[in-house]
Amino acid sequence: MEKTMSKRTYLATCLLPFMLFGCSSLGLQATADSAREVLPEQDGWAAAEGPVTGGALALEENVFTVSSRKAFVDALSQAGDEPKIIQIKGTINLSSDDDGQELTEEDYRVAPYNFEDYKNAYSPAVWNIKPLIKGRPNRNLDGPLEEARQASADAQKAQIVIHVPSNTTLIGLGDDATIEKGMLLLGDNVENVIIRNIAFEDAFDYFPAWDPGDSFKLDASYPGCQDTYVDASHGPQMCRGGRWNAEYDLISINGAKRIWIDHCTFSDGDRPDSMFPPVYPFPQNEITQKVQHHDGLIDITNQADLITISNSYFHDHDKAMLIGNSDKKTADTGHLRVTLHDNYFNNVGQRMPRVRYGQVHSYNNYFVGNAQGAGNGRNAYEAHLDSLANKPQHNVLRQALGAGKHSAIYSEANVFEIANGNASHAAGNMKGDVFFDTGSMFNGEMIDLLDAANAASGKPMSPDVGWKPELYGVNPAKPASDVVEYVKANAGAGKL
Structure with a gap:
């Protein structure tokens, strides 16, 4: 772990004015190096209740350059909640011991x-x-196997989940900074965190759990499906449903607030879940019943609030981003306020994001995917047979923006390129009541996304979301015609 000299002149110039106004309002952020940059004023929901500065005011003893899990954890622990800058150099494997040796399934x-x-x-x-x-x-x-699986999962979790405290800036050096094989957790009472210029990969769960009731349905279209066991061909075992569920997101924002994530990249790395196909015979061999070793890319839950995610690249993954994790969590009302702008979602299946309760502003984002295999109006049994026959190699795009219970998504000048899809794959009704869109483009054409999605899904939503975004910062919404070129040039780690 290297300590890096902080800029005394920056601190002297900025400290007092920051107390009053925030550094960015004085135009100083452009002259400080990237590690001390703060969220621009008014840049999305993260800026709604004051500046997000992360570790910009760190003293020299709280500026670190780290290249290993041990150095990373030590730096977080040493600084605690004091302002701190942690610069990531090269690749940090969170599933490694203090000597830098990778830990795998047998170790846990x-x-x-x-x-x-x-x-x-x-x-x-x-x-x-x-x-x-x-x-x-x-x-x-x-039974003993489930108990042993849980104990194994607990051992892995204790090693690969890293708690990030308040007043932290994590920033990658150069164009190859990577954090892999683990999860950053921003928990309750954490606030004022900046994460920039880092590729996050492969939060691999070695011990996923089988949930036999997940998505289970007594569906008469499946031959032999019934609620009572009769024989090997007739009973609940012949019904659709059951899922493998993984534990870890790349970043979990679980109760934290005032968070800025910018110019980062998120993926499954070189172990995508497509490498782990279903292990049970029909009818438990649908594509969604693969052995899932990865959960979300970024999940935002449990009254997390005031978050801006910008200029980032999400790719080659199924479920990208959950905002609100239960229809029953009414306490999330008034929280989960999130802005996503200028992000690129490529070969992602769903949840870009899927929202419950939150007020989410999605603008100037670019979505590219393929809905072949999503069913497209057939009953579940026919869609299942079709997926087995066609064996889609992509992550099947089921919906980009998912409007869940009591969500209020304001979509603006987004661009959707969805092969074999319709507008309901761009904006899916997930028990939602409202959804608003203006100025978006679908498959090369300007579209009234809400009207088209309502017509395609048959589950109408109202445009009356009850709020209108005002926080654009230095990035006012561009017309949809300008989004693709800008996002491709700017989204992701290494492009800061």
Whole structure:
């Protein structure tokens, strides 16, 4: 861990005025190096209740350059909640020990867990034949294999989840700074964090859990599907449903507020979930029943608030971003205010973002994907057979902007290029009531996105979201015709 000399002249010039006005309002951010840049005034929801400065005011003893997990964790611990700048040099593997050796499944595994025995013990042919509970297989797995899986997961979690405290700037040096194989957690009571110019990859869960009741449905279109077991061809084991669920996001904003993420890149790295296909036979072999080792890219939950995500690249992943993680969390009302602008979503399947309760401003973002395999009006059984026949190699784009319960998404001048799709894949109704869009483009044509999405889905939403964005900072909305060129040139790590 190297300490880097801070700019005393910057501190002397900025400290007192910052207390009064914020550095960016004085035009000083352009003259400080990138590590001390702060969120521009009025740049999205993150700026709504005062400046986001991260570690801009760090004293010299709280400026670090780190290249390993140990140095990274030590720097966070040493500075605590004091302003701190942590510069990431090269690749930091969060699944590594203090000597820098990578830790893998065998290092975390607790006996008697092994995947094959776990898979067989809880297979639908074994587990689902038991009496259903409220119309689903029992979702609370029990027995020594599930206990060992959970203990193994706990061991991995203790190593790869890194807590980021308040008043922190994390910034990558050069164009190759990477944090991989773990998760940054910004928890409750954390605020004022800046994360820039870093590629985040492969928060790989070695011990995903099988949930037999996830998306389970008694669907008569599936031959043999019924609520009571009769024989190997008739019973709940012949119904659709069940999912593998992973634990880790690349960044989890879980209760934190006043966060700016800028010029970062997010992906599954070289271990995409497409490498881990379904392991059960029909009808539990639909594409969404792959063995999921990655969860979200960025998830924003549990009353997190005042967040701006800008100029970032999200690619080659299924579920990108959840804002609000439960229909039942009414306490999220009045929180989850998020701005996303000038971001690039490429070969992402869904949740760009999927929103509950929050007021989300999405503008000048670029979405590229392929909806072939999403069903497109057929019943679930026919869509399932089609996906098996066509074997899509892409992440199936199911919806880009997902309007969930009590969400209020304001979409503005976004660009959607969705092969084999329609406007309901751009704006999907996920139990939402309202959605607003203006000035967006779909497959090369200007479109009234709400009207088109309502017509395509048959589940109409109102445009009355109840608010109008005012926070654009130095990035007022561009016309959709200018978005693609700008986003391709600017989004992602290494382009700061």
